Amino acid sequence: MFSESAVPYIKASVPVLREHGEKITTVFYDNLFKAHPALLNVFNMRNQADGIQQKSLAAAVFAYAANFENPTALAPVITRIVHKHASLGITADLYPIVGTHLLGAIKEVLGEAATPELLAAWAEAYGALANVLIAEEKKLYGKTIAPGNLTQVRVTEIFPQSPTAKTFRLQPLNKTALxxxxxxxxxxxxxxxxxxxxxxxxxSLSDAPGATTLSITVKKESADKAADKSVSQWMHDSINEGDILEISHPYGDFAIDTLSEKPIVMLAAGVGITPMISALNHLTKLNTHHPVHLLYAVRSQEDYLHRADIDHAVKTMPHFDFKLYNSQTEDAQKRLSVEDIPSEVLKDAEIYMCGPTSFMQAQKQHLIALGVDASRIHREVFGPDLLEDLV
Known part of the structure; x- marks a missing residue:
């Protein structure tokens, strides 16, 4: 994959990136935005302010350095990044810009340790990764729409799911097909x-495919998170029925297989219930007899989202097992536990999780301790947690 001269420098970079990765990515973003301020409209500035984006990129760079000779391990990460990039309309012309500033940040942070040989090795490595991403993104765009193309949608209905969450129903303008x-x-x-x-x-889309509208459920940011550039806060405060929004084509590799013959187990916390509702509503139309187990943790009864959808599934799906938990209680017996899933179900079920990172990490550890193969555990992850198995 790489030249023989580059390999030892990439391998030697692993401990360096572990130590300095986040500083390198912080310098990278600072320099990138100064040189190309238009990119402030592409990157999530809420994640920039929280430091999440810097950590994500640092984790990605480190994971790549540690696993560049193991493409099988990198494949799921590549797929996840490709879908995220497609949802943002990323095109091939952005990669040289990113590469220039990434190498510049490595040189700035490492100083004399960033020898010409090391920088040449990383230029080669970045080029190889960029080529893979560009090729995969081109394939994905070929199956969906041209990069950057957006759909204008009218907000036809807004209704509360809880005091802090609303569902927005969206209808494309000009009779564009969903x-x-x-x-x-x-x-x-x-x-x-x-x-x-x-x-x-x-x-995440929060209703079944094939509905007459698209639906998203948006949780309002807590007071300490609701700074400038909080899109969720803005949607709660500023969007009314009849307003127009722009959305991308649907993307994401966290796709719940509703056609599988295996039992489906869903573990959700808070607003992480939304992708599960899409699958659940799909099953109530597609296959009401499919065995499904949904374990859902909420802070309080007020935070129980999509109650009507879950009630409908309880009434229409004879093999649907639903359990509701309190995520804030100190009583361990009232907290979500994967041990509540029958062992015969865990033997071959496909397991899907969505919620806070700490929630998913804990559930994955418990499942593996119970003998569940990691290949059957699927998580919706947007941040650096995606790379925990590689770093």
């Missing part, structure tokens, strides 16, 4: 703030 998607996928919603800055955010 896009097809798999339960679990998401769309990027683009909004423009009063200062003219444009920001995208990804939201």
């Amino acid at each position: 896009p097809t998607y798999a339960p679990g996928q998401y769309v990027s919603v683009y909004v423009t703030f009063a200062d003219g800055q444009r920001q995208p955010r990804q939201y």
Whole structure:
């Protein structure tokens, strides 16, 4: 994959990137935005402010350095990144810009340790990774729509799911056909703030494919998170029925296989219930006899989202087992536990998780301890947690 001269430098970079990766990516983003301010409209500035984006890129660079000779391990990460890039309309012309500033950040942070040989090795490595991503993104665009093409949608209905969450129903303008998607996928919603800055955010689709509208369920940010550039906060405060939004085509590799003959187990916390509802509503139309187990953790009864959809599944699916838990209680018996899933189900079920990172990490560890193969555990992850098995 790489020249013989590059390999030892890439391998030697692993401990360096572990130590300095986040500083390198922080410098990278600072320099990138100074040189190309238009990219402020492409990257999630909420994640920039929280440091999540810097950590994600640092984890990705480190994972790549540690696993560049193991393409099988990198494949799921590549797929996840490709879908995220497609939802943002990333095109091939952005990669040289990113490469220039990434190498510049490595040189700036490492100083004299960034020898010409090391920088040449990383230029080669970045070029190889960029070529893979560009090729895979081209394939994905070929199956969906041209990069950057957005659909204008009218907000036809808004209704509360809880005091802090609303569902928005979206109808394409000009009688444009609704896009097809798999339960679990998401769309990027683009909004423009009063200062003219444009920001995208990804939201899982929260109804079955084939409905007459698209639906997303948006949780309002807590007070300490609701700073400028919070798209979720803006949608709660500013969007009314009849308003127009722009959305991407649906993307995402977290697709719940509703056609599988295996039992389906869904583990959700908070607003992480949304992709599960898409699959559940699909099954109530497609195959009401499919065995499904849904374990759902909420902070309180007020935070129980999509109650009507779950009640409908309880009434129409004879093999649907639903359990509701309190995520805040100190009583261990009232907290979500995968041990509540029958062992005969865990033997071959496909397991899907969505919720806070700490929630998914804990459930995955418990499942593996119970003998569940990691290949049957699927998680909706947007941040650096995606790479935990590689780093």
